[in-house]
Amino acid sequence: MWNHDAIIAWLGRKGRTFSEPLAFLNGFGDALLAEGCHIDRIRCGFGTIHPQMEIWSYLWKAGEGASVTGAEHGTRATEAYIGSPAEIVFKTGRSLRLNLQEIDRSEHHSVIGELIDAGFTDYIVMSMTFAVGSQNMLTFASKDPAGFGPDAEAKFARIIDFFTPIVEMHAVRRLATGLLDTYLGPRTGARVLNGLIKRGDGEVIRAALGFSDLRDFTLLTETLSTEELLESLNCYFETVEAAVLANGGEILRFIGDAMLIVFAPDGNESAEQVCQQALAAARQALSDMDHKNIQRDLQNQPQLRFGVGLHYGEVVYGNVGGQNRLDFTVMGVAVNRTARLESLTKQTGRDLLMSDVFAAMVPDADEFIGKFAVKGVADELPVHALIACPRS
Numbered sequence: 001m002w003n004h005d006a007i008i009a010w011l012g013r014k015g016r017t018f019s020e021p022l023a024f025l026n027g028f029g030d031a032l033l034a035e036g037c038h039i040d041r042i043r044c045g046f047g048t049i050h051p052q053m054e055i056w057s058y059l060w061k062a063g064e065g066a067s068v069t070g071a072e073h074g075t076r077a078t079e080a081y082i083g084s085p086a087e088i089v090f091k092t093g094r095s096l097r098l099n100l101q102e103i104d105r106s107e108h109h110s111v112i113g114e115l116i117d118a119g120f121t122d123y124i125v126m127s128m129t130f131a132v133g134s135q136n137m138l139t140f141a142s143k144d145p146a147g148f149g150p151d152a153e154a155k156f157a158r159i160i161d162f163f164t165p166i167v168e169m170h171a172v173r174r175l176a177t178g179l180l181d182t183y184l185g186p187r188t189g190a191r192v193l194n195g196l197i198k199r200g201d202g203e204v205i206r207a208a209l210g211f212s213d214l215r216d217f218t219l220l221t222e223t224l225s226t227e228e229l230l231e232s233l234n235c236y237f238e239t240v241e242a243a244v245l246a247n248g249g250e251i252l253r254f255i256g257d258a259m260l261i262v263f264a265p266d267g268n269e270s271a272e273q274v275c276q277q278a279l280a281a282a283r284q285a286l287s288d289m290d291h292k293n294i295q296r297d298l299q300n301q302p303q304l305r306f307g308v309g310l311h312y313g314e315v316v317y318g319n320v321g322g323q324n325r326l327d328f329t330v331m332g333v334a335v336n337r338t339a340r341l342e343s344l345t346k347q348t349g350r351d352l353l354m355s356d357v358f359a360a361m362v363p364d365a366d367e368f369i370g371k372f373a374v375k376g377v378a379d380e381l382p383v384h385a386l387i388a389c390p391r392s
Helices: 004-013 021-034 085-092 110-117 152-184 186-193 217-223 226-246 271-298 333-348 356-361
Strands: 041-047 053-061 065-072 096-099 122-129 135-142 202-214 250-255 258-263 306-321 326-331 352-355 366-372 381-386
Touching (some): 021 041, 021 065, 021 152, 053 152, 085 096, 085 122, 085 135, 152 186, 186 250, 202 226, 202 271, 202 333, 250 326, 258 271, 271 356, 306 356, 356 381
Antiparallel strands (some): 053 065, 096 122, 122 135
């Protein structure tokens, strides 16, 4: 008979000290095994606020360790969930235990048949109630012929009282991380989560900057329905975002139909490397949009065009704003010049323009097209265009 009091002691002494949920779940599974519990699988799931995911699901398997996956929005409306043990426990708030060696699989949800086929013999589903009132799932499964023992439900019910607050702590942190990643970006979000939250917090960095702006946005707003306008905007944003992320950058701000993008040196990256990443992202985004426009034309959807300005320079990277409402962003002359370069794409008929500083970092990719007077800059800007990029 395994000792659940020892597991409770482990949760209070060691379990609460883990900073990462995967490490915590690995430790919890190992602690159960060490106490003689015939545990082979643990699944812990909790709801979240995320643009793609409705639920984060953590899975631990004996001998393999822990992993995490996400269930997309709408999961609870699918056959995989409806009628499942998880739904039953979620609706009733009561635990459920099944002896998988004795039940008729035809009378249960398909997930039970999958567990039987995988060799599991004992299955317990329990509800974790967080302090905010939300109900979340915790399941235990064993492959041992004797299962968990006759008093396992009571033992796990006692353990869950101490397990739940620790999971809720990780869930809150995951929720906060997800929100910051969504609205600020991973790099900036991590800085805020690590304590850069006071007005004036920040640093001076040198980075490659990009500014992207959608063409003919006013015309789109006047001619498209709300649904069509949002679809077009999201298509444009997704296209640029995919290229930026694939090349190591981050969208720092959405400004209407425009984007401010930063490629900051990380570790041993040089100025040349981040500029090459920024250029690769811009070229990829423009090329991907060309391909999407072919499909959009076939579907009678409006063509989407955008301009990109690229610059490299020194910026202040930090918090500005009021006493209680802040924005974590980049500021400085370099930001203004990047935006001005983008504005020149309309005048020059080039989709992608670079400053002379940026062009020097990406040799053989550009051609000098002249100096231009722009608003807010005393001297004319030397401007370079990507070779063989004449559209707009």
